[in-house]
Amino acid sequence: xxxxxxxxxxxxxxxxxxxxxxxxxxxxxxxxxxxxxxxxxxxxxxxxxxxxxxxxxxxxxxxxxxxxxxxxxxxxxxxxxxxxxxxxxxxxxxxxxxxxxxxxxxxxxxxxxxxxxxxxxxxxxxxxxxxxxxxxxx
Numbered sequence: 259x260x261x262x263x264x265x266x267x268x269x270x271x272x273x274x275x276x277x278x279x280x281x282x283x284x285x286x287x288x289x290x291x292x293x294x295x296x297x298x299x300x301x302x303x304x305x306x307x308x309x310x311x312x313x314x315x316x317x318x319x320x321x322x323x324x325x326x327x328x329x330x331x332x333x334x335x336x337x338x339x340x341x342x343x344x345x346x347x348x349x350x351x352x353x354x355x356x357x358x359x360x361x362x363x364x365x366x367x368x369x370x371x372x373x374x375x376x377x378x379x380x381x382x383x384x385x386x387x388x389x390x391x392x393x394x395x396x
Contacts, residue, residue: 287336291372291382294332294345300372300380305331307371307383313363316389322358325373325381331357332374337367363389 291300305325313319323331323346333343346357361369366389372382 287334287341287368287370290334290341291332291370294334294342294372295374295380298380300382302381302383304375304381305371305373305383307369307385309369309385309387311386312388312390315391316363316365317391318360319363319369319387319389320358320360321369321371322356323371323373323383324354324356325371325375326355327376328355328373329376330374331355332372333359333361334370334372335361335363335367336370338362338364363387365389 304327305323308322308324310319321333323333325331328348330345330347332345334341335343343361344357344359348355355373363369366387368384368386370382370384372380374380
């Protein structure tokens, strides 16, 4: 490949133009939770969140949520650039309203699980996970 001054100048100007484009603000954890609940206040109790206190590596942090009677469960990592981690939806044929997964955490932060119950109310539980090696490029 032959790189001329003109090509280099064009690439530099193109990069500057892309950098000047407006970037939408990242939603924080509270905004993401409010979007899931529709602005309703979530109570406590009726949901169990299991997460480690210390995660050696933020790339694979095991998380389990159990909320008997829930129609949907959402998991949020409030300190991540994108706090929404997962939403699990349960139909009437679901044997249990329990889900487990592995999530990626960028730093020490709260993991929040919010469950929408069959009566339309919301309950939440949270756990602080201390991350020693970040999983999102940290």
